[in-house]
Amino acid sequence: MINAMIDGLQSMMTLYNILMMVAGTALGVTFGAIPGLTGGIAIAVCLPLTFYLDVYPAMALLIGIYVGGSFGGSIPAVLLGVPGAPEAGITVLDGAPMSKKGQSGKALLTALYASCAGNFLSALITIVMLMGVSKIALMIGPAEFVGILFFSLVLIATVGSSGNSVAGLLAAFVGLLLSMIGTDPVTGIARFTFGRHELLSGLELIPVLIGLFVGSELLGGVRSKRQTQVKTVNFKDENRLTKKEVAGTVPAVLSGSVIGSIIGALPGLNAAVSATLNYSFVRRFSKNGSAFGTGCVEGIAASEAANNGTVGPTLVPLLTLGIPGSGTAAIFLGALLMQGVICGPTIMTDSGNVVYGIFFALLFCTITLAVIGRLIIRIAQNVIFIPTSILTPLVIFMCCVGVYSNRSLVFDIYVLIAFMLLGYLMKLGNIPVLPLLIAYLLGSTLEAHFRRALTISQGKMSIFFRSPICVIFLLISAALLAYSILSPLRNNKKKGK
Amino acid sequence: MKNKLIFDTRKSHIELVWGLLTVLAGIALIYVMHTTAWSSKTYSSITRSPVLIPYTAIYGMTIMGVILSVKSIVKIRREDRAEKKADAKVNVWGVILALLWALFAIVMPTVGFTVSGIVCLIVSFWLCQADMRKPTTYIAAIAVPVVFYVIFSKLLLVRFPAFSVF
Known part of the structure; x- marks a missing residue:
């Protein structure tokens, strides 16, 4: 373990990788600062580029974008009153009023330092979680894996669908079906390829990921007007943070790190949930609870620490079990697969140096953000006002080039456009994209473990009911499904009364 | 000048369209599965069968499509009675x-x-x-x-x- 840690640290902390981390952080903040674009889109757009990089620079770039993007959404939340990303929605409650009072600099500084503190602390918690979960993961066999994967899909489709469980389950089944396209690994038969040789290896990961992300976020905003009021940020005079104010944010940051770590590690629950929970929790127990929502630094700290506190822990189920719990984690799975790093129980033994490298990158990017955050804010606040009429086509063009560069096949651009349209139509219909994405990524793994378990049991399904871990996860999944079906019925009855 | 290519509608209408499309897609895929060689073949053991998970996905998708369609129809009727305004922009x-x-x-x-x-x-x-x-x-x-x-x-x-x- 110590050797892997040292190897990871040495491999990640080269000048080239450090430059990648700084560039990634700056790019992530800038993308996150533009309403309509998110850090996730930046990661998706840069994903094809990582094909040309080694694993450490690739991870350095993507982690930098991830860390930067998680903070970047708070910049328009404060300056424009519009969150740059869903998780920054709570930051608007106190950020916008502070900006109106001429304290935008103070609000942004609070968001910056709370984000960095939340990120840093949760990254430390993550390293501990990682070691624990990876040891447990080694005890898991194919039947247990089927139970865990099934539970993850149900959790993401029900809890992660904001109350619309039927739509979530529909999306999950569609994703599962999409994962079946290609050659069956056991029999070698081509499934759902309709005679196209480009589909023999399945749908390419990059166009699907990028298409779903970009389509659902960008296409709905075409020809829609965006606020262009200019508000310059200054960090002097009344925009300085006092020692008393900093001390007042400490409990909010600490609780945000813990809540963010727990929420981040659970598939299907996202940073917005973490921010909302911590904001409510801190407001309840704070001496200044009544000031929340009127422009209070503690409120901003509570939101930002919690939403950034999910950054590191989101990677725990991904790395140890191969289960991406969020869209961004799904992109990281794609990036790691492209680099030949297989996520799962044996990752600590096979690629432990890469895992530790990723977490050292996380810590370094957080420190980078804290050091150069003010400069990046000054750049990002200008980029914010680039019209979407220019940005949207440019982003789509970059996506087309990115997916084409992977295999030099025009077919991949068609797949990209198809999934962009699918992502947009899903957003219109309130069908969540995340279950489809996760099911698409996990479908083939689920099938492989399912068939492996049946091979071990010589075709008997009882193997899934003989394993206590599998039974527990199946029972929890059944309970979640029952709750998601019965809860709306009960609410409708109450409304009827 | 009013932009006719951006129009308001209700989310329940879009959900109904989604539900119906999914059901149609499911029926089409079930037909495809019954007519293509790889899916209509009999396999010696369940572990070698490449059709189990695809069938599960297709039937699951179709059933969810039916449920979504029915839910949407009930919601539309309720909204019509309450004269609910448009809440989605296409x-x-x-x-x-x-x-x-x-x-x-x-x-x-x-x-x-x-x-x-x-x-x-x-x-x-x-x-x-x-x-x-x-x-x-x-x-x-x-x-x-x-x-x-x-x-x-x-x-x-x-x-x-x-x-x-x-």
Whole structure:
């Protein structure tokens, strides 16, 4: 373990990788600062580029974008009153009023330092979680894996669908079906390829990921007007943070790190949930609870620490079990697969140096953000006002080039456009994209473990009911499904009364 | 001038369309599964059968589609009684923009990457109501494809199609 840690640290902390981390952080903040674009889109757009990089620079770039993007959404939340990303929605409650009072600099500084503190602390918690979960993961066999994967899909489709469980389950089944396209690994038969040789290896990961992300976020905003009021940020005079104010944010940051770590590690629950929970929790127990929502630094700290506190822990189920719990984690799975790093129980033994490298990158990017955050804010606040009429086509063009560069096949651009349209139509219909994405990524793994378990049991399904871990996860999944079906019925009855 | 390609509707209507489309897709796929060789073949053991998970996904999708359709119909009737207003905006311009870039993929092998990229960007900027009087709009439309061509083809050695009409 110590050797892997040292190897990871040495491999990640080269000048080239450090430059990648700084560039990634700056790019992530800038993308996150533009309403309509998110850090996730930046990661998706840069994903094809990582094909040309080694694993450490690739991870350095993507982690930098991830860390930067998680903070970047708070910049328009404060300056424009519009969150740059869903998780920054709570930051608007106190950020916008502070900006109106001429304290935008103070609000942004609070968001910056709370984000960095939340990120840093949760990254430390993550390293501990990682070691624990990876040891447990080694005890898991194919039947247990089927139970865990099934539970993850149900959790993401029900809890992660904001109350619309039927739509979530529909999306999950569609994703599962999409994962079946290609050659069956056991029999070698081509499934759902309709005679196209480009589909023999399945749908390419990059166009699907990028298409779903970009389509659902960008296409709905075409020809829609965006606020262009200019508000310059200054960090002097009344925009300085006092020692008393900093001390007042400490409990909010600490609780945000813990809540963010727990929420981040659970598939299907996202940073917005973490921010909302911590904001409510801190407001309840704070001496200044009544000031929340009127422009209070503690409120901003509570939101930002919690939403950034999910950054590191989101990677725990991904790395140890191969289960991406969020869209961004799904992109990281794609990036790691492209680099030949297989996520799962044996990752600590096979690629432990890469895992530790990723977490050292996380810590370094957080420190980078804290050091150069003010400069990046000054750049990002200008980029914010680039019209979407220019940005949207440019982003789509970059996506087309990115997916084409992977295999030099025009077919991949068609797949990209198809999934962009699918992502947009899903957003219109309130069908969540995340279950489809996760099911698409996990479908083939689920099938492989399912068939492996049946091979071990010589075709008997009882193997899934003989394993206590599998039974527990199946029972929890059944309970979640029952709750998601019965809860709306009960609410409708109450409304009827 | 009212933009007819951005119109208001209710989310429940869109959900109904989704539900019905999913049911139709499910029925079509079940038909495909029954008629293609690989899926209608009998396999010696369940572990060798490549149809179990696909059938599960198709039937699951179809059933969810039916449930979503029924839910949407109930919701629409309730909303009609309550005279609920539109709560969703359908932006057809977004679809047109996406189809424009599909056109880019069609013409790129013939016209070449740079030319098709420049033309599609200019049309996209116009579609998105960018300020076409500003020279920076055209500079961006020309510079970005050229820069990308240089970076990807010279540095990353990606082979882009060249102009090949004649």
